[in-house]
Amino acid sequence: MKIPVMEVFGPTIQGEGMVIGQKTMFVRTGGCDYSCSWCDSSFTWDGSARSTAMEASEIVAKLKEIGGDAFSHVTISGGNPALHKGIDQLVDLCHENGWKVAIETQGSIWQEWMTKIDDVTISPKPPSSKMKTNVKQLDYYIEELTNANSYFSLKVVIFNEEDFLYAEMIHERYPEVPFFLQIGNEDISSTDDASLVSKLLKRYEWLIEQATKSVIMNDAKVLPQLHTLIWGNKRGV
Ligand SMILES: C[S@@+](CC[C@H](N)C(=O)[O-])C[C@H]1O[C@@H](n2cnc3c(N)ncnc32)[C@H](O)[C@@H]1O
Numbered sequence: 001m002k003i004p005v006m007e008v009f010g011p012t013i014q015g016e017g018m019v020i021g022q023k024t025m026f027v028r029t030g031g032c033d034y035s036c037s038w039c040d041s042s043f044t045w046d047g048s049a050r051s052t053a054m055e056a057s058e059i060v061a062k063l064k065e066i067g068g069d070a071f072s073h074v075t076i077s078g079g080n081p082a083l084h085k086g087i088d089q090l091v092d093l094c095h096e097n098g099w100k101v102a103i104e105t106q107g108s109i110w111q112e113w114m115t116k117i118d119d120v121t122i123s124p125k126p127p128s129s130k131m132k133t134n135v136k137q138l139d140y141y142i143e144e145l146t147n148a149n150s151y152f153s154l155k156v157v158i159f160n161e162e163d164f165l166y167a168e169m170i171h172e173r174y175p176e177v178p179f180f181l182q183i184g185n186e187d188i189s190s191t192d193d194a195s196l197v198s199k200l201l202k203r204y205e206w207l208i209e210q211a212t213k214s215v216i217m218n219d220a221k222v223l224p225q226l227h228t229l230i231w232g233n234k235r236g237v
Pocket residue numbers: 032038039040041077078079080081104105106122123155157182183184185186188225
């Protein structure tokens with residue numbers, strides 16, 4: 001079953017969330033059921049770029065072609081990779097090659113293959129995105145991953161106070177799930193890396209302040225997007 005692929009890149013490091021710093025390859029799929037106002041990967045769904053329909057075996061060949069033997073971890077992101085049934089085979093092939101597999105999804109669509117993934121990041125969207133969370137669906141997600149004994153976490157991107165309150169609500173709803181706060185990048189098309197980084201670090205400091213003040217966030221981890229601090233808004237890193 002073919003998968004629409006926007007880009008395959010790496011090795012690089014995972015710049016976000018539960019396995020931040022992990023050396024990894026990326027497979028970015030096309031299409032999303034959301035359209036977040038601040039999406040830094042909107043080319044996956046807004047029609048501005050074309051995807052290539054690829055079989056899982058072709059994706060694996062591409063990973064080997066560009067990564068050689070210099071990786072053992074593959075992150076599938078998008079768009080929403082959970083739109084695609086064919087990822088089941090991709091995960092199996094990665095495992096056959098001895099690679100671990102991570103996924104980035106917003107938790108809006110469930111797939112049975114989700115429980116095979118080694119590192120699952122669920123990133124529900126706060127009010128600034130203009131998207132609405134289906135909490136019942138999120139409850140189901142968390143329940144399925146918990147029952148499957150999966151290694152998973154929640155990561156909420158924060159742009160303002162209202163987003164922070166949303167993050168508190170999510171963390172309180174699923175207190176057992178490892179919880180990550182991430183700073184939002186407001187300047188997704190800036191090419192001025194110096195001013196971008198300085199602004200992001202200010203936002204990071206602000207988010208740390210919010211988290212340190214909050215009694216609900218006692219066990220939260222507060223992170224920047226590491227890749228943005230290093231490479232700015234560059235694609236394919
Ligand atoms: C591009 S999304 C793709 C995966 C999936 N659709 C999702 O949103 O989780 C990957 C991650 O980037 C985050 N992200 C997107 N735009 C961002 C921005 N402007 N600043 C910070 N994080 C952003 C998302 O919240 C998500 O955690």
